[in-house]
Amino acid sequence: MNRFNLPLLGLVMLLTGFIPVPVRAETETLQSIRLHPSATEIQLLPGASVTKKMTIVNKGSAEQKVQFYARPYRVEGKQYTPFFNAHPTATNAAEWVTLGSSSEIIKPQGVLYVDYTVSVPANTKPGGYYAVIFTETQPKAQTGVGSHGRVGNILYITVGEGGSPHINASADTSFRVSLGTPITIKTDIENSGATHTIAKTETSIATIFGGKVFQDNTERYVLPGTTRSIETAPQALGTGIFKVDRRVTAMDKMEQLDSQVIVSVSGRTLIIGPIIVVLVGSIVAGLISSRRKTIR
CATH class of the missing domain: 2.60.40.10 (Immunoglobulins)
Known part of the structure; x- marks a missing residue:
């Protein structure tokens, strides 16, 4: 059996430059x-x-x-x-x-x-x-x-005086249905003036019974000649009918936008709902069948 001569191998590696040198990574x-x-x-x-x-x-x-x-x-x-x-x-x-x-x-x-x-x-x-x-x-x-x-x-x-900003707020306030998907509320703020301003957007969401479930206040610069979209993403609203209210304040002037109605159905309701319907339907069908047998 051939055996390596370790001292000789080390000498060869040293002379030929094949000595493994640890590389220090500078972080x-x-x-x-x-x-x-x-x-x-x-x-x-x-x-x-x-x-x-x-x-x-x-x-x-x-x-x-x-x-x-x-x-x-x-x-x-x-x-x-x-x-x-x-x-x-x-x-x-x-x-x-x-x-x-x-x-x-x-x-x-x-x-x-x-x-x-x-x-x-x-x-x-x-x-x-x-x-x-x-x-x-x-x-x-x-x-x-x-x-x-x-x-x-x-x-x-x-x-100079710079001129006054001219702010116009708008939003999609049409009826909306959300089936287990995240909801994003958008408000567009247009500045047609010659200089910038800071616009405050207040977004609130409440149930149809008046209970507030979400509130967000956002302040953003709006540059002249631009339209800025302010977005807010409330956490899952759950299942129910909700009303969204928005108002925008800039240069000490407040603009109230039309309310929006959102029908939200949570993912859990989408899964459990059909099961409940089937169970209730089965119970009702069983009661009807039992009643018919009793009448006979």
């Missing part, structure tokens, strides 16, 4: 950057400027290198899908932003303050303009794969 500490505020209201006259401050907090256990930069902010569709590139026909408000720093290093559990200045050109028309300042973490290693994370401060800039 990146979980990044935990917090930014305050996440939205800033700014009102300026054409040609004016203002300097404000952001606070960045490192909640993690390792220092983080962060980068700061400004981008345009716009949305598309009722679901408000965000885009951070300039529209070809729109003013790029990100060009108005000057940052006090482009990058910094934050110690673990450290706090960093960053100044930025917004300067509105003198020939800017009154209205609403929007940009976002991103704080993005950078991998420390120059090679390999590192993760990036970013948070943003959206700038809602009103130039």
